Amino acid sequence: VSRFDDLDELEREVGSSVRVALRRAAASIADDAPAKDLDRAGAEVPVVDLEAAPEARPAPRRWRLAAAAVAALVLVLGGVLVWAASSDDAHTPAPAGPGTTSTTVPPAALQAFLPPEGAPSTPLAGELVASIGFWGPGGLTAAPAGWGDTSLNLFADGRLIRLPTRGVPGGMGEQRLTPEGVERVRSQILATVFGGGRQPADSVWSSCFCIIRVRDGGRVLSTAVAAGPDADRADPQVGRFVEWITTLESSLPPSAWQDRDVAAFVPLRYRICVYGEDAETNLQPFSDVPGVVARRLPARVARLLAGINPCLELPTADARTLARWLVDAGLRHDAWSPRLHFTTPWSSDAVPGSVAVDLAPLLPDGKPASWDPN
Amino acid sequence: VDVSSEPQPLEAVYRASWLGLTRLAYLLVGNRSEAEDIVQSVFATALDRWDSIDEPSAYLRRAVVNRANDAHRRSFRRATTVITTEVLGEPEVDEVWELVRALPTTQRAVVVLRFYEDLALADIASMLDRPASTVRSDLRRALTKLKESLL
Numbered sequence A: 001v002s003r004f005d006d007l008d009e010l011e012r013e014v015g016s017s018v019r020v021a022l023r024r025a026a027a028s029i030a031d032d033a034p035a036k037d038l039d040r041a042g043a044e045v046p047v048v049d050l051e052a053a054p055e056a057r058p059a060p061r062r063w064r065l066a067a068a069a070v071a072a073l074v075l076v077l078g079g080v081l082v083w084a085a086s087s088d089d090a091h092t093p094a095p096a097g098p099g100t101t102s103t104t105v106p107p108a109a110l111q112a113f114l115p116p117e118g119a120p121s122t123p124l125a126g127e128l129v130a131s132i133g134f135w136g137p138g139g140l141t142a143a144p145a146g147w148g149d150t151s152l153n154l155f156a157d158g159r160l161i162r163l164p165t166r167g168v169p170g171g172m173g174e175q176r177l178t179p180e181g182v183e184r185v186r187s188q189i190l191a192t193v194f195g196g197g198r199q200p201a202d203s204v205w206s207s208c209f210c211i212i213r214v215r216d217g218g219r220v221l222s223t224a225v226a227a228g229p230d231a232d233r234a235d236p237q238v239g240r241f242v243e244w245i246t247t248l249e250s251s252l253p254p255s256a257w258q259d260r261d262v263a264a265f266v267p268l269r270y271r272i273c274v275y276g277e278d279a280e281t282n283l284q285p286f287s288d289v290p291g292v293v294a295r296r297l298p299a300r301v302a303r304l305l306a307g308i309n310p311c312l313e314l315p316t317a318d319a320r321t322l323a324r325w326l327v328d329a330g331l332r333h334d335a336w337s338p339r340l341h342f343t344t345p346w347s348s349d350a351v352p353g354s355v356a357v358d359l360a361p362l363l364p365d366g367k368p369a370s371w372d373p374n
Numbered sequence B: 001v002d003v004s005s006e007p008q009p010l011e012a013v014y015r016a017s018w019l020g021l022t023r024l025a026y027l028l029v030g031n032r033s034e035a036e037d038i039v040q041s042v043f044a045t046a047l048d049r050w051d052s053i054d055e056p057s058a059y060l061r062r063a064v065v066n067r068a069n070d071a072h073r074r075s076f077r078r079a080t081t082v083i084t085t086e087v088l089g090e091p092e093v094d095e096v097w098e099l100v101r102a103l104p105t106t107q108r109a110v111v112v113l114r115f116y117e118d119l120a121l122a123d124i125a126s127m128l129d130r131p132a133s134t135v136r137s138d139l140r141r142a143l144t145k146l147k148e149s150l151l
Helices: A007-027 A033-041 A062-077 A079-091 A107-112 A179-192 A202-208 A236-245 A289-296 A299-304 A316-328 B010-029 B032-047 B056-078 B091-101 B105-115 B121-128 B132-150
Strands: A128-134 A151-155 A159-163 A173-177 A210-216 A219-222 A257-264 A269-277 A311-315 A332-334 A340-343 A354-361
Touching (some): A007 B132, A128 A179, A179 A236, A269 A289, A269 A316, A299 A316, A311 A316, A316 A340, A316 A354, B121 B132
Antiparallel strands (some): A159 A173, A269 A354
């Protein structure tokens, strides 16, 4: 829960220099380019590259025609362009209208990550054998598209859990390896990344923009927290490994799979935490968590959180009840993964800022699920 | 927001916001021509949905950030990008700018949005579609790296 760190001090020490440098750098872009472009076009409209409708450039009234042309072209070209457009939309925010800025994702996306219904995955407990977590919203140095902010977790019982997984209730996908498959993955990571038990070279693996863990006997080896991609030190070894582990369906032989189909992973429990959150998203425990929670929630929901201070664990069904109430209350939320974060308007003298509520599914090893390798 | 008012014509928004958006893109990708391409492509994409965009300024700024991040990652993939140093005049300012340009894509975006756009961490998180806690970690890592390099 502890999020205290030296960020404020760092900002004081370095911030002013960075601010000056950025403003100076930005000022090197002069204010002549729009006029130059407009002059070059010889028209009153900006020079926007309308590859799909080049005839639409000259007159302002043709913007709508261009839009229609683009739309028609998309329809004609069918699936490929539809896919491209939707891919682009994933990175481009939907227009924010009045009242919509309180949410950071569409409700449908949040619904996809609500604690799932159904019986918990079995066995209820399991030992982590290996994991890899990628940073970033996608398109990383080493990770293929769709693997940003994603983690893959392998347990000794064969469960391979990917977070997040689109299209399954709860957003957590589960496949199953045979004991042979588990050992293949474990030994491959040990040999490739850790060289038989040695600490991997940061100069090589920092370009992965990920963190890799693997069990080796009674200990868990881990790559150092990556500093980020370094183009000068990019190593093909990293690329080969990442390709291998992100395509296990084809990397592993059929004998390694017990069940290759992706099913929903239903966790046994969720960890619920309540923090005080200031404007800078510093999360801090505060003294009257039970009181603040009890006063704000309906009795049936408050009962679930009796004694919370600042965290407790709930069965998944109860976590779902809580999450649905928080959603229905229209609270601001982050929903990037099965780990949900709600910001409430609640406050009191005991709270530094407003109150935030986190819901994190617990993996079979009892640890909160996270794509973040921190 | 005055929802009853007519939407601003795209060309007017283009004229008013080109410079700011291009500067932002430049800080994110470190290359002027690439920054201009990004802004152009953002307007091209906005064209067919312009009437449905309620807050053009916020929409465009966010789109520029997303495209710049995508472009920057692609340049990392190629791993052969040659960054041309553009001397700004003051060695210490140049040094800080070069250090910022050398940051990993996501950290750099966080630094630019924090210290150029003066956004709160929560707003940066929203713009980058990332958890606020991760943005905070990215900023801390970036500033630690800058501090160590400047000492």
